[in-house]
Amino acid sequence: MAVYTEVSDEALAAFLAEYALGPLVAFRGIAEGVENSNYALRTGAGDFILTLYEKRVDPADLPYFLGLMEHLAGRGLPCARPVAGRDGVALRRLCGRFAAITTFLPGVWPRRTQPWHCAAVGEALARVHEAGADYPARRTNALGPAGWPPLLERALAGHDAADALAPGLGAELRAALARILVAWPADLALGHIHADLFPDNVFFLDGRVSGLIDFYFAATDLLAYDLAVCLNAWCFEPDLSCNVTKARALLRGYAGLRPLAAEELAALPVLAAGAALRFALTRLYDWVNTPPGALVVRKDPLDYVRRLRFHLGARDAAAYGL
Amino acid sequence: MAVYTEVSDEALAAFLAEYALGPLVAFRGIAEGVENSNYALRTGAGDFILTLYEKRVDPADLPYFLGLMEHLAGRGLPCARPVAGRDGVALRRLCGRFAAITTFLPGVWPRRTQPWHCAAVGEALARVHEAGADYPARRTNALGPAGWPPLLERALAGHDAADALAPGLGAELRAALARILVAWPADLALGHIHADLFPDNVFFLDGRVSGLIDFYFAATDLLAYDLAVCLNAWCFEPDLSCNVTKARALLRGYAGLRPLAAEELAALPVLAAGAALRFALTRLYDWVNTPPGALVVRKDPLDYVRRLRFHLGARDAAAYGL
Numbered sequence: 001m002a003v004y005t006e007v008s009d010e011a012l013a014a015f016l017a018e019y020a021l022g023p024l025v026a027f028r029g030i031a032e033g034v035e036n037s038n039y040a041l042r043t044g045a046g047d048f049i050l051t052l053y054e055k056r057v058d059p060a061d062l063p064y065f066l067g068l069m070e071h072l073a074g075r076g077l078p079c080a081r082p083v084a085g086r087d088g089v090a091l092r093r094l095c096g097r098f099a100a101i102t103t104f105l106p107g108v109w110p111r112r113t114q115p116w117h118c119a120a121v122g123e124a125l126a127r128v129h130e131a132g133a134d135y136p137a138r139r140t141n142a143l144g145p146a147g148w149p150p151l152l153e154r155a156l157a158g159h160d161a162a163d164a165l166a167p168g169l170g171a172e173l174r175a176a177l178a179r180i181l182v183a184w185p186a187d188l189a190l191g192h193i194h195a196d197l198f199p200d201n202v203f204f205l206d207g208r209v210s211g212l213i214d215f216y217f218a219a220t221d222l223l224a225y226d227l228a229v230c231l232n233a234w235c236f237e238p239d240l241s242c243n244v245t246k247a248r249a250l251l252r253g254y255a256g257l258r259p260l261a262a263e264e265l266a267a268l269p270v271l272a273a274g275a276a277l278r279f280a281l282t283r284l285y286d287w288v289n290t291p292p293g294a295l296v297v298r299k300d301p302l303d304y305v306r307r308l309r310f311h312l313g314a315r316d317a318a319a320y321g322l
Numbered sequence: 323m324a325v326y327t328e329v330s331d332e333a334l335a336a337f338l339a340e341y342a343l344g345p346l347v348a349f350r351g352i353a354e355g356v357e358n359s360n361y362a363l364r365t366g367a368g369d370f371i372l373t374l375y376e377k378r379v380d381p382a383d384l385p386y387f388l389g390l391m392e393h394l395a396g397r398g399l400p401c402a403r404p405v406a407g408r409d410g411v412a413l414r415r416l417c418g419r420f421a422a423i424t425t426f427l428p429g430v431w432p433r434r435t436q437p438w439h440c441a442a443v444g445e446a447l448a449r450v451h452e453a454g455a456d457y458p459a460r461r462t463n464a465l466g467p468a469g470w471p472p473l474l475e476r477a478l479a480g481h482d483a484a485d486a487l488a489p490g491l492g493a494e495l496r497a498a499l500a501r502i503l504v505a506w507p508a509d510l511a512l513g514h515i516h517a518d519l520f521p522d523n524v525f526f527l528d529g530r531v532s533g534l535i536d537f538y539f540a541a542t543d544l545l546a547y548d549l550a551v552c553l554n555a556w557c558f559e560p561d562l563s564c565n566v567t568k569a570r571a572l573l574r575g576y577a578g579l580r581p582l583a584a585e586e587l588a589a590l591p592v593l594a595a596g597a598a599l600r601f602a603l604t605r606l607y608d609w610v611n612t613p614p615g616a617l618v619v620r621k622d623p624l625d626y627v628r629r630l631r632f633h634l635g636a637r638d639a640a641a642y643g644l
Binding site: 003006007008009010012023024025027030031032040042107108110111112205 | 328345347353428429434527
């Protein structure tokens with residue numbers, strides 16, 4: 001669940017008084033999301049989402065995230081739009097945290113992805129990349145390749161948890177990391193990437209993408225890496241086999257709008273391996289460090305280790321149906 | 323959080339096709355609640371709540387619960403109303419569970435109760451009791467006095483957890499239970515009780531009660547016991563002291579509509595002790611039996627042990643400001 005901070009009636013009333021959104025009508029915690037506290041908020045002006053940014057989000061990054069959402073929404077992307085208070089400021093304080101109200105997006109995220117979802121999300125991702133081209137801010141990807149070695153060491157440090165999860169896992173991850181970093185492409189197109197465009201961050205309505213949410217991992221990084229994240233997130237079956245039909249749909253959906261350069265195509269296996277490693281590492285860190293009784297379901301790191309093995313075994317983009 | 327069952331797009335679409343509610347617009351998990359899975363559902367016809375009944379709810383009880391909600395809503399109480407499918411049936415199946423759609427209620431539940439909340443909830447509870455008088459079904463309270471001895475034994479069985487939590491806790495609870503059962507009043511007014519009317523089950527809007535939810539512990543039992551549950555739930559401070567101003571407001575709010583009989587007044591301390599014991603026992607059971615990594619936050623049983631001690635020390639209703 002994702003309500004870490006309870007907002008008192010008085011605090012909420014005082015906060016809403018800073019906006020021209022009319023009277024409070026309803027306020028309910030939202031189950032989805034794991035990083036921040038999210039509430040469905042209804043006022044006289046309609047429906048909104050109230051997000052309180054919790055400790056994993058660096059407040060210094062919030063203007064980048066909110067600015068990117070605003071920028072993309074202004075370019076016609078179905079992103080939540082930050083709502084400013086009466087003073088014109090969207091990023092505010094509530095209950096000792098930074099907080100923002102954003103617009104409500106209709107739609108439902110797909111619990112089971114189908115090839116047409118993959119095609120649609122590929123196209124939406126390409127639109128994000130195109131529309132982001134003239135967003136002037138920058139943010140280093142803290143969870144990009146430079147962040148993986150320290151993340152791996154933190155996840156493995158002082159614990160046998162990795163090897164308890166699967167014998168030899170620590171050594172396997174170290175070897176995979178070394179191999180990925182050596183092969184990492186240096187000169188692919190850069191831009192603003194979502195970096196976490198999983199199915200629960202994409203709403204669909206009437207067969208179309210109706211919402212793109214949770215830009216709180218967005219960063220300036222290789223565009224094709226963003227696509228590699230989606231390959232991992234959208235195109236593997238519950239038995240962790242790669243569904244080539246879905247992969248092809250995703251890649252073609254993307255390339256139909258933003259054609260992939262030959263270097264991007266060639267780098268897909270290593271980019272996808274890096275993306276799988278990134279999620280394996282954060283999941284492993286959380287697995288080792290989530291206290292019993294915590295609010296969050298721990299996600300199995302091995303799901304991404306299996307994807308990682310698949311990508312390391314892929315010779316070229318043909319592994320993804322191209 | 324309270325989303326235990328993920329509903330696939332296909333299953334949701336097929337389920338909604340059984341209703342005349344127009345097209346699906348949005349579908350989000352709700353964080354509140356611990357027993358069932360709850361979703362905020364928006365269709366062309368407006369906003370609703372979709373509940374999937376999880377394993378703690380006995381399906382045989384669901385017609386009683388839904389019938390009571392419908393009955394009370396029909397009497398003007400702000401209860402969620404079950405929404406029937408095209409065939410006139412409200413209780414249906416979804417994803418292997420019983421499920422129902424109910425109407426959306428506006429309002430916000432109070433994170434910090436104030437005396438005026440207590441007065442309003444007392445009045446609302448009296449209205450529930452009055453309006454329920456001609457609801458013909460019956461349901462034995464599985465968590466009433468007859469259920470406490472086996473619940474205590476299950477919570478204490480095979481574990482040192484109770485005494486690990488507080489030395490001597492097991493013996494204290496056994497002694498309290500014996501004392502409460504001996505003094506339990508036999509001949510007070512019976513009726514339909516909510517039995518779990520905690521602040522997160524009561525919405526307020528514009529200074530009035532706008533919603534009463536979660537009737538899934540409702541039963542036929544002593545009406546004054548329901549009030550004793552509210553005394554525990556609404557009138558204790560974070561330091562677990564009894565706030566007599568709030569208790570008085572609650573009792574007066576209730577008695578203004580449904581005057582308390584002399585026997586009910588006299589029994590308040592033991593009824594309140596029984597209610598505190600009931601929540602101490604279910605919390606203790608959950609404390610001992612909730613696996614690490616579970617979705618639910620374990621609530622401290624000692625919060626209710628402290629209330630229990632207060633009530634066992636109360637000589638009469640003067641302890642609650644009357």
